[in-house]
Amino acid sequence: MSAAGTVAAVDFGASSGRVMLGHVGHNELSIRSVARFPNNPVRIADRLHWNILDLYRGALGGLRAAVREEPTLCSVAVDSWAVDYALMRGDRMLGNPVHYRDERTVAGVRAVHAEISPADLYGRNGLQFLPFNSLYQLAADGLAGNLNGADGLLLIPDLITFWLTGEKVAERTNASTTGLVNVADGQWDEDLITRLGLPRAMFPRLVDAGSRVGPVQARVMAEFGASRTIEAVTVGSHDTASAVVAVPMTSETAAYISSGTWSLAGVELAAPVLSDASRAANFTNEAGVDGRVRYLRNVMGLWLLSESMRTWEQSGTSYDLPGLLAQAGVVTGQVTIFDVDDPGFLTPGDMPTRIREYCIEHDLQPPRTHVDLVRSIVESLAAAYAHTLQLAAELSGTRVSVVHIVGGGSQNELLCQLTANRTGLTVLAGPVEATAIGNVLVQARVQGLVTGSLESLRALVARAFAPRQYDPAT
Known part of the structure; x- marks a missing residue:
């Protein structure tokens, strides 16, 4: 196990984004915020979009502040809300991702359920019915002709990681919220994807949380002033998956x-x-x-x-x-x-x-x-x-x-x-910042700053962030 070190968590929430530094060692854990920025969706005509470029700019500014404070930063990882994605053509994004609160998916739900019953779908993906699950959004995109020029898609954290590294992957915890990952084996459900008329080639390689994606590209590192290589890794990129890691x-x-x-x-x-x-x-x-x-x-x-x-x-x-x-x-x-x-x-x-x-x-x-x-x-x-x-x-x-x-x-x-x-x-x-803490801990384990199971990581959280107790009123 290595000595203590510092990693950066980029955490996008539905109303704001933040970059947090986490300092982790065998028996030490602390986090601090180095940047916060608003997440303001934009309505264009009848569609509600995420302003993803502004969020990326906020992340870069936060990483610039992180490197200024910690020049020996070990790694960075990204998490966000689930289900939303960017359609890609090659390395180019085809438009700002649509917000899950947009009302476009009514027709998508009908189209999916005409092909596969809700009961059969639940047996394959195990997901709660929510009208904005990615498969319904993709069905709506297909009906609107939006998939015609696309040859790939990236979920929000994977998109930011791609912009940082040039590598396209799909982290498994977030991919599971698409409705297109088979709950039995954790792989893309190729039969379901085909039945829904979606191109299999659109879906990137699945990787687990705690995987090494690659170094941040030199031109990106220059944007935030890093003088040494910073590695990007995957964590529970669905923010709730990272938060659950940090539940003590x-x-x-x-x-x-x-x-x-x-x-x-x-x-x-x-x-x-x-x-x-x-x-x-x-x-x-x-x-x-x-x-x-x-x-x-x-x-x-x-x-x-x-x-x-x-x-x-x-x-x-x-x-x-x-x-x-x-x-x-x-x-x-x-x-x-x-x-x-x-x-x-x-x-x-x-x-x-x-x-x-x-x-x-x-x-x-x-x-x-x-x-x-x-x-x-x-x-x-x-x-x-x-x-x-x-x-x-x-x-x-x-x-x-x-x-x-x-x-x-x-x-x-x-x-x-x-x-x-x-x-x-x-x-x-x-803790309040459970998502960022969970992000930090999985990174720290990849870097050898801590070892052990989730239970070991949670014990460290309990020592560092003592919870407040509320008992039922008598």
Whole structure:
């Protein structure tokens, strides 16, 4: 095992990107942010796109700052949200990637399900039905003629890694979210790809998290002032896969919630659950680092809160979120609980009005004030978490005794306490930057800075970032 060293994590979230430095050794782990930049999607005509070039520029600026602080940087790795991709022709991108919240996939869903039933599809890919899964997006692209000029595709982290290194790969944890990787063997499902009329040659070579991709190209290194070779490696490039690496679980009966724009709640398993009951409950079996299975369900997440805040700000009312949450925490009386996963909440827009209209349509009492609405959102999220984890335990035949919340939601004291109350279980909150930490740890293991299983890495996280404990209210 090598002495301590430093690696850089490029972590793209749905609302912002960041570059973090991680210093890792046998019994030491620390991270610090060197750059943060906004992620502002752009609507062009009737399509919502990611501004991927601006994100790449932000990443390069962050790596420039990282090299300035740590000239002996060992490596870099990229993670991001799942499912979205860039269509390629040779080494050129054919356009900015479309945002998963765009509404284009309705026809794609119909086209896929006309070729293969949802039940058969679940048996092959093990994925929760979400209308923006990559295979539905690709079907929509095919119907629109967008695939005619394409000879390849790269998922978002793989695209950035390609721009850094010139090497095209598909990291397995993120590729598993496309719906085109067979859950049984972890390989591209060539039969399914053919049945859907997609060119097999479009799909890059699959590699595991913890693979060496290659050195950052000299011309790119010159852009951020590196004087020595920096290696690019793969990590759990689906941000949730990296976050789960950094969940400081010390028990096989622990569940996790990666809480951010989305909330992903579930358990870690050795094998997928492909039962009819699992499909009916809309649970997903996504690939994890080291061959683990992330058995979970996507819950709408803090998107509801951030969209509400954005709507109020646009109308001229700005709030301090911690203050608003503090007021929401002392709301008394009946709190309206609504289905946070209703499809009407998926796309950007006036979330407070949508929630009120949902409540009226379903004979629920609409929240009267902004504070009431915040309490209703947070309480409804906690209720959804509790229900999801109960189902995860029942469907997988596991027992859950403690819940870990990581990511931005771990800072939300009201959410953590209400989750403890709703589940009747102790909640351990933190670390906040779980995704970046998981990214850093897998890189560090590749570089020989640490060794061992995921359990060893998680023990290091638990020592470095002691979680905050919330017990159910009595």
